[in-house]
Amino acid sequence: MGIFKIEGGISLKGEITPQGAKNEALQILCAVLLTPEKVIINNIPDIIDINKLITLLGNLGVKIQKNGSGSYTFQADEVNIQYLETEAFKKEGGSLRGSIMIVGPLLARFGKGYIPKPGGDKIGRRRLDTHFEGFINLGAKFRYNREDHFYGVEAPKGLKGAAMLLDEASVTGTANIVMAAVLAKGKTTVYNAACEPYLQQLCKMLNSMGAKITGVGSNLLTIEGVESLGGCEHKILPDMIEIGSWIGLAAMTKSEITIKDVSWDNLGLIPNTFRKLGITLERRGDDIFIPAHVDGYEVKTDIDGSILTIADAPWPGFTPDLLSIVLVVATQAKGDILIHQKMFESRLFFVDKLIDMGAKIMLCDPHRAVVMGHDFKSQLKATTMSSPDIRAGISLLIAALSAKGTSIIQNIEQIDRGYERIDERLRAIGANIVRA
Template sequence: MGTFKIEGGNKLKGEITPQGAKNEALQILCAVLLTEEKVTINNIPDIVDVNKLIDLLENLGVKIQKNGKGSYTFQADDLRMDYLQSERFKDDGRRLRGSIMVVGPLLARFGKGYIPKPGGDKIGRRRLDTHFEGFIKLGAKFRYNREEHFYGVEAPKLKGAYMLLDEASVTGTANIVMAAVLAEGKTTIYNAACEPYLQQLCKMLNRMGAKISGVGSNLLEIEGVEKLGGTTHTMLPDMIEIGSWIGLAAMTRSELTIKNVSWNDLGQIPEVFKKLGIIIEKKGDDIHIPAHKEGYEIQNYIDGSILTISDAPWPGFTPDLLSVILTVATQARGSVLVHQKMFESRLFFVDKLIDMGAKIILCDPHRATVIGHDFKSSLKATTMTSPDIRAGVSLLIAALSAKGTSTIHNIEQIDRGYENIDERLRAIGAKIVRVD
């Protein structure tokens, strides 16, 4: 189990460039299964979860050529479908939440798709019903082996259908879209997720020959086509990483520039950080965070009541940044209620922040009230364990701001979502060492 040793309390300075988007990569990589032609993808992040999915695709028989840093060409023209029934696939699939998104493309192109119950962050229940209910509406037969936790869907030919999703699931919408593009007839998906990463998937599929309209809205209409062709696709920068660096700059009172952020795809992220009193300057397509020497003050609502920051499906605020928001609020001037609606175990990491001296009241599994220190009392260094990707990077931000030397164990969780994070942080002045 890997460990970070962090000497906190140091000012950072310089520029940092966000990696390609993890959550986009998991969708885009699965889409290469929809065609026998070559698909080139650029700006792929070199992180554990993405590399596991690339390995899974290679085991399935996808030909993979690395063109350079973050650039790969994929060709799924001779797949080993027997791999889907193997013990190795069951093991590979369980290690990665994103493996669920191979099912839609395989079902659409080959008439069958299988997956073991996928892994991922331990942040509460993350059900798969939306995915499979969508496949069933398209005409697939569903089966589930309870002993092995193994799911399967099969259909000789999918047929377009109208569906109202029970939740605006990003991965569920992506999976159903990838199945529907090769279905016979028209598919209408209402209450579809509309995150920028899903928009990227739809735009890529349209370049491959799909007919998807309503991209960017919660009503998608898909006219099925017989086959798709190759394309080249470049992924967006990772908005969660961008938000993490905003929080890091504020918490360490450092001057940082975040390069090439794709401002138009950030949604409410800059505005929510501004509500905590953080100054965010737009410079071209970069974000500049000045050193907050006097700290930052949380805005109350106009009637004077305490600010609440909560998550919601896009264009609401992403749940993946609530852990960072909560951590940054511990040194703000004022108080805020953080309401995590979408995952029931994501706030349990706050006990580590409380151990560091933060003033946090965990009201219930979904809500925490943070009373900021206003930098009058710094967080104290401690030893902790990263429970998941986003809590892990939040604890890392806390450790970089704290006085003394902190230790974070189980950093494999952080590596799942952040590329070479220790090297990149050292480049802007952080004192962080990786110990295996």
């Protein structure tokens, strides 16, 4: 198992370009199963979770050609649907949470889709009810093998459009239902649909393939089913979670960093949320410039003087994937802040590692933590720690880069699942980080 060895307390400087968005790529890659024609996808991040999904598609019989860095051609004209019933698939599909999104396309095109209980981050319960209730609304029959934790949906006579109100605005659930509905007979309406940029990208891609989806960007999607879809070429957006990570890194290490080609129009509340922490960031074209915060940064209060609360919410609210970054950045701010993680009950448990480094954090319950900032008057101390999940892992890495001394981060495979060649890219802007 790999480790990162980090010498902290060094100011960085330079430009960094965000990778393609992991959460968009997981959806887009599953959508190639909807057509027998060629689909070209560009800006695919070279990370563990995405590479696992590409391997899974190959084992399903999808023809895959690498065109260059981050660019692939996929053709699903000879899909081996029987692979879904093999022991190899049960093992492979269960190692990746994003694999759940192959079910919608397979159900729509081949009349059945199976999946083992997906793995992924251990950040709390992540229900799949929204996915399967949507498929049932479209006419599929559902079954679940409790012994093998194996889910299945079947619709041998095809799917039929339906009106549905989702019980939660699940991003992956919405994506799965939309991919099933594009080939269903008749009209489907999905209310309380997720509407974040990566879901919008999926809908735009499907429309370019011949789908008829309206309401894109809202929480009410209307899908007119079509007989078949064709090929297309699609480019994945830059990863907003990585962009937020670099903003936090720049502030914590008092570094002057330019983040290139961020797609500002798709960042939502992210820039202003970091500004609430007192972080200065400037828009320069489509780049973000963060100056060195040599005098630190001060947390703003609410209008009435109350402690600032930052909470996650479905888009266009603040993404839960960046709350871990906000929390670690707040440890060196001037002022106090309440972090409210509403969606996952285990995501804040990594704060014990920050407390070991000297951070002042009070974990109120599994969902809330109060952070009392040091204002850089007491530097975090280096330590040895283990990465519990992708986002906590990058937060601990940022803490280590700002800490005094040499830190060791274990279980870095969790970080590699979501961040492409992160050690190389950090060294390019001056970080002292070694993979061992």
